[in-house]
Amino acid sequence: MGLDGLKLLAKIRDEFGLKIISEVRDSTHVHDIIEYADIIQIGAKSMYDHGILRACGKANKPVMLKRGFGTSLQEFVQASEFILSGGNEQVILCERGIRTFENKTRFTLDLCGAAYLKEHTNLPLVLDPSHAMGYAYGVPDLARACFAMGIDGLLIEVHPNPAVAKSDASQQLNHKEFINLYDSLLKIGEAIGYQLI
Amino acid sequence: MGLDGLKLLAKIRDEFGLKIISEVRDSTHVHDIIEYADIIQIGAKSMYDHGILRACGKANKPVMLKRGFGTSLQEFVQASEFILSGGNEQVILCERGIRTFENKTRFTLDLCGAAYLKEHTNLPLVLDPSHAMGYAYGVPDLARACFAMGIDGLLIEVHPNPAVAKSDASQQLNHKEFINLYDSLLKIGEAIGYQLI
Amino acid sequence: MGLDGLKLLAKIRDEFGLKIISEVRDSTHVHDIIEYADIIQIGAKSMYDHGILRACGKANKPVMLKRGFGTSLQEFVQASEFILSGGNEQVILCERGIRTFENKTRFTLDLCGAAYLKEHTNLPLVLDPSHAMGYAYGVPDLARACFAMGIDGLLIEVHPNPAVAKSDASQQLNHKEFINLYDSLLKIGEAIGYQLI
Amino acid sequence: MGLDGLKLLAKIRDEFGLKIISEVRDSTHVHDIIEYADIIQIGAKSMYDHGILRACGKANKPVMLKRGFGTSLQEFVQASEFILSGGNEQVILCERGIRTFENKTRFTLDLCGAAYLKEHTNLPLVLDPSHAMGYAYGVPDLARACFAMGIDGLLIEVHPNPAVAKSDASQQLNHKEFINLYDSLLKIGEAIGYQLI
Numbered sequence: 001m002g003l004d005g006l007k008l009l010a011k012i013r014d015e016f017g018l019k020i021i022s023e024v025r026d027s028t029h030v031h032d033i034i035e036y037a038d039i040i041q042i043g044a045k046s047m048y049d050h051g052i053l054r055a056c057g058k059a060n061k062p063v064m065l066k067r068g069f070g071t072s073l074q075e076f077v078q079a080s081e082f083i084l085s086g087g088n089e090q091v092i093l094c095e096r097g098i099r100t101f102e103n104k105t106r107f108t109l110d111l112c113g114a115a116y117l118k119e120h121t122n123l124p125l126v127l128d129p130s131h132a133m134g135y136a137y138g139v140p141d142l143a144r145a146c147f148a149m150g151i152d153g154l155l156i157e158v159h160p161n162p163a164v165a166k167s168d169a170s171q172q173l174n175h176k177e178f179i180n181l182y183d184s185l186l187k188i189g190e191a192i193g194y195q196l197i
Numbered sequence: 198m199g200l201d202g203l204k205l206l207a208k209i210r211d212e213f214g215l216k217i218i219s220e221v222r223d224s225t226h227v228h229d230i231i232e233y234a235d236i237i238q239i240g241a242k243s244m245y246d247h248g249i250l251r252a253c254g255k256a257n258k259p260v261m262l263k264r265g266f267g268t269s270l271q272e273f274v275q276a277s278e279f280i281l282s283g284g285n286e287q288v289i290l291c292e293r294g295i296r297t298f299e300n301k302t303r304f305t306l307d308l309c310g311a312a313y314l315k316e317h318t319n320l321p322l323v324l325d326p327s328h329a330m331g332y333a334y335g336v337p338d339l340a341r342a343c344f345a346m347g348i349d350g351l352l353i354e355v356h357p358n359p360a361v362a363k364s365d366a367s368q369q370l371n372h373k374e375f376i377n378l379y380d381s382l383l384k385i386g387e388a389i390g391y392q393l394i
Numbered sequence: 395m396g397l398d399g400l401k402l403l404a405k406i407r408d409e410f411g412l413k414i415i416s417e418v419r420d421s422t423h424v425h426d427i428i429e430y431a432d433i434i435q436i437g438a439k440s441m442y443d444h445g446i447l448r449a450c451g452k453a454n455k456p457v458m459l460k461r462g463f464g465t466s467l468q469e470f471v472q473a474s475e476f477i478l479s480g481g482n483e484q485v486i487l488c489e490r491g492i493r494t495f496e497n498k499t500r501f502t503l504d505l506c507g508a509a510y511l512k513e514h515t516n517l518p519l520v521l522d523p524s525h526a527m528g529y530a531y532g533v534p535d536l537a538r539a540c541f542a543m544g545i546d547g548l549l550i551e552v553h554p555n556p557a558v559a560k561s562d563a564s565q566q567l568n569h570k571e572f573i574n575l576y577d578s579l580l581k582i583g584e585a586i587g588y589q590l591i
Numbered sequence: 592m593g594l595d596g597l598k599l600l601a602k603i604r605d606e607f608g609l610k611i612i613s614e615v616r617d618s619t620h621v622h623d624i625i626e627y628a629d630i631i632q633i634g635a636k637s638m639y640d641h642g643i644l645r646a647c648g649k650a651n652k653p654v655m656l657k658r659g660f661g662t663s664l665q666e667f668v669q670a671s672e673f674i675l676s677g678g679n680e681q682v683i684l685c686e687r688g689i690r691t692f693e694n695k696t697r698f699t700l701d702l703c704g705a706a707y708l709k710e711h712t713n714l715p716l717v718l719d720p721s722h723a724m725g726y727a728y729g730v731p732d733l734a735r736a737c738f739a740m741g742i743d744g745l746l747i748e749v750h751p752n753p754a755v756a757k758s759d760a761s762q763q764l765n766h767k768e769f770i771n772l773y774d775s776l777l778k779i780g781e782a783i784g785y786q787l788i
Contacts, residue, residue, distance in 0.1 A: 464692070466692065466693060466694075466695070467693060467695045468695065491703070492691060492692070492693065492699070494689060494691045494692075494699065494701075495661070495663065495689070495691075496663060496664060496689065496701060496703075496704060497663075498663070498664045498665065498704070498707050499703035499704065499706070499707055500703075501703070502689070502691065502699060502701055502703050502704070503702055503703050504691075504693060504699055505700055505702055505733060505736055506688070506693075506696035506697075506698070506699050506700050506723055506724050506729060506733065507693060507695070507696065507699070508732075509696070509724060509728070509729030509732050509733055510695050510696055510729065512729075512732065513728050513729065526703055527703050527706060531706070531710050532703060532706030532707065532709075532710065535705075535706050535709065535740045535741060536702060536703065536706055536740070538739040538740060538741075538783070539702055539736035539737065539739050539740045540736065541739065542735040542736050542738065542739035542779055543732045543733070543735060543736045544732060544735075578782075578783060581782035581783065582739055582779055582782045582783065584782065585775075585778040585779045585781065585782035586735070586775060586778065586779060
């Protein structure tokens with residue numbers, strides 16, 4: 001996202017009280033993102049970019065690090081530690097699917113890996129079933145699965161009219177689907193003692 | 198399992214009212230399994246054995262087909278259709294983890310694949326988080342995740358004293374861990390309208 | 395291949411002086427193969443079948459063990475050792491491609507694995523570029539690559555008219571393509587001191 | 592590599608008549624690399640960095656694009672086309688191993704993919720057996736395999752004393768091993784009508 005887009009987002013934030021999370025595309029504009037976003041997102045494809053990791057390590061804002069689709073858990077944890085060692089303690093991990101031999105779904109959401117991260121790190125964990133599945137039909141079931149693991153956040157792609165979405169149209173929920181999902185998450189949350197914000 | 202073992206299991210069944218599910222090792226003893234077990238299990242490693250699939254297609258008992266760890270969803274569905282086309286309509290699918298580049302966990306439980314199977318087949322679906330994870334610490338979280346997807350069954354390995362288990366010791370829950378898991382599943386089941394048997 | 399087919403093949407062998415290698419489909423007919431074939435082939439999909447492995451361990455004929463497409467090198471070596479430990483010392487290893495995220499080619503021929511097997515075992519090694527690639531256009535280049543590694547054999551699928559082949563049509567070389575390949579292998583063989591039979 | 596290192600390399604080039612190929616770490620220093628190197632290398636981990644790809648598309652020097660270890664052939668070709676469409680026609684493809692379930696070797700050199708690239712693109716192709724294998728013992732055999740495919744270049748890691756190499760020590764050939772390899776490549780080159788430079 002360019003600087004103009006970020007400024008527009010910041011204006012919307014001030015008007016509506018939302019928070020902005022925005023992805024660093026490459027290290028040339030990391031400082032713009034750090035300035036304007038509330039949470040800095042490091043995308044799966046730039047997880048190995050030391051320029052970005054270093055800048056985020058010095059930033060005073062939360063960083064959400066998305067695991068690369070070809071990234072081992074060990075490399076993922078190492079990248080998070082690289083940011084932490086730069087002085088920024090607000091690192092959030094995000095698993096969004098790995099690339100496997102199976103291609104009926106876009107990626108393979110690695111919930112065994114999520115269980116590993118919960119056990120072996122102390123960082124908040126967010127899961128992204130939309131990118132992993134790639135198809136809206138599977139997102140609600142996967143989102144409930146993720147939530148029942150007791151993780152810290154979910155990324156769910158939503159669009160008022162998915163058919164005309166400009167990116168990743170096949171994986172967007174419409175508003176009604178999202179509300180139904182949200183209601184079921186509320187109930188699961190009560191059952192396992194988790195609160196949805 | 199040999200014929201003597203099967204006969205012993207059958208005796209225990211009659212005494213305690215349990216059901217027996219037992220795995221066909223190879224096609225030489227498939228008829229013993231068909232005779233003595235209540236459910237015939239086709240293991241992940243023999244999923245391509247046409248002798249076994251053919252015999253199960255003619256059997257008059259439910260068959261649980263485990264997906265091979267290198268098996269595509271398409272091949273998995275085709276194997277189930279091979280059994281169905283033999284005349285046996287009682288086929289249960291079981292996803293138990295696929296082999297990926299990640300080796301911090303034993304396999305990678307493919308819940309995107311589970312969502313695919315729920316959408317594209319009408320067969321009951323069972324998930325096996327114990328074999329996928331390979332480590333007991335992750336099994337309860339994964340079992341809750343699987344259950345919240347609305348699937349039809351779970352395989353959970355339990356042992357009174359996992360440390361002395363003769364196989365797969367690292368992935369066994371002890372009784373207390375299992376009871377805690379079961380309690381949480383009961384609550385999730387109430388939340389999403391699913392009943393545990 | 396059924397018993398009748400094997401008997402026919404054996405007749406052709408006697409008439410033309412060829413050798414027969416034939417694949418064990420499942421453990422019900424392993425003894426027919428052992429009786430009629432000159433080399434027993436254990437296919438990639440039955441590599442874990444202990445009934446077959448055990449019977450081959452007691453056979454008095456060479457066994458070619460094909461690596462499963464989801465099989466680790468460790469499991470592959472273990473399966474070969476299982477046959478060896480049964481008393482049959484004539485075991486040939488065959489790498490024929492593993493399943494990876496890449497699907498522009500049918501499988502991924504694992505020549506790093508071939509280098510590993512050459513270093514860590516003393517068994518003859520055969521490579522199968524036809525099944526790995528799945529498309530005839532890549533087979534000659536891959537066959538030259540395999541041969542230049544200094545391995546012990548190649549499986550190359552050939553058909554007088556690939557377009558009408560009853561199985562795996564897309565990966566068959568026609569006679570002219572095979573002869574051209576063979577000529578280039580002869581030259582590489584001279585260069586690296588290997589003799590083609 | 593920092594700017595000082597690049598200047599030093601450039602001085603060595605002028606003194607000894609060597610060419611410099613150097614890797615762009617991230618998009619902050621791509622212009623230094625473009626200025627000082629003879630060939631710009633885009634590493635496997637930064638293959639998706641559009642800032643780097645865009646700058647290389649406008650550069651007037653050859654670019655060697657290394658395939659990411661989790662990158663499909665389609666994405667790899669698309670990244671090369673992105674550079675080409677920027678106006679730079681001097682793009683070299685480099686396959687250096689993909690990440691698969693097999694971990695006895697560092698990566699899996701994808702020679703089926705190399706055959707695909709030879710058939711479907713017109714770009715020069717370089718292979719990197721050292722990084723794929725990760726162990727010196729397999730490098731000579733793999734290098735001969737690559738060369739026999741008729742590709743355009745090889746990356747072979749060499750160190751006068753591998754035991755003290757500062758990076759990737761286990762995969763370096765020493766001088767004697769390299770010379771032996773080179774001699775065998777000369778012979779294979781003669782056999783298949785390829786000339787080594």
